[in-house]
Amino acid sequence: MTEELKTKVCKICETEKPLTEFSGCGLTSDRLQPNCKPCHERQKRAGRVIGAAKRKALAAAPSEALVIDTRVDREPIPIPYPGLEEIPKGTRDGRALAKVLANHAAMTLNAQPDHPNRARIADAIRDQSQIADMDDEQYLSHQLYEANPVHKLTQDEKLYCIRALPLEIARKLFPHV
Incomplete structure (x- = not known):
């Protein structure tokens, strides 16, 4: 063969x-x-x-990562609302809570300059400061928006809710029930 x-x-x-x-x-x-x-x-x-x-x-x-890691001496972040380390007694306004949260986040960043979640904490300071600086009408509108769970749904979920409300979406809308 x-x-x-x-x-x-x-x-x-x-x-x-x-x-x-x-x-x-x-x-x-x-x-x-x-x-x-x-x-x-x-x-x-x-x-x-x-x-x-x-x-x-x-x-x-030379490694750039080492240069970034050695830069520990950052400027301290100013406390956004000095004198508000705790929520004043009898105050039930969410803006007072936002002021205290912004102060606490700023103190956290000042105490730990190399915090691993520094960017997220800085965003939280910005968000809480925006809430704290709202006037009455803006704050009421913000509260209504946050209290309305429908804005958390996608467009498809909203269209689906026109029919019988499915259990998964009901749980997403009303997690406390």
């Missing part, structure tokens, strides 16, 4: 070689081996040299 010698063309050197030259040369996602052994080895060596050069360049370059 004579067996026909099967050949394949290498994608790199573009020469036709027997299939035995292609075995063990790294598989692609379609399980084909595009390169012959010599070309595959050349590519591996070149990749190693390039990788070593990149690692050497990165090791020699």
Whole structure:
């Protein structure tokens, strides 16, 4: 029995070689081996040299992350509403709570300048300060908006609610029930 010698063309050197030259040369996602052994080895060596050069360049370059991490001396954030460390007794206004929360968040950032959630706390200070600075009409409108759970639904959920109210959406709208 004579067996026909099967050949394949290498994608790199573009020469036709027997299939035995292609075995063990790294598989692609379609399980084909595009390169012959010599070309595959050349590519591996070149990749190693390039990788070593990149690692050497990165090791020699000063790290920017270290510069950022060593910058601990940040300016203290001014307390937005001085004198309000606690909610005054008898006050039930949410704006007083917002002032106290903004002060507490500012004190947290001043006590821990490298807090891992610094950006989120700064956003909370900004949000609470906006609530605290609202006049009566704005604050009542804000309270109504926050109390109305419908604004938390997507448009599809709102359209779905026109029909019989499903249990999942009812739980999302009224979590306390």
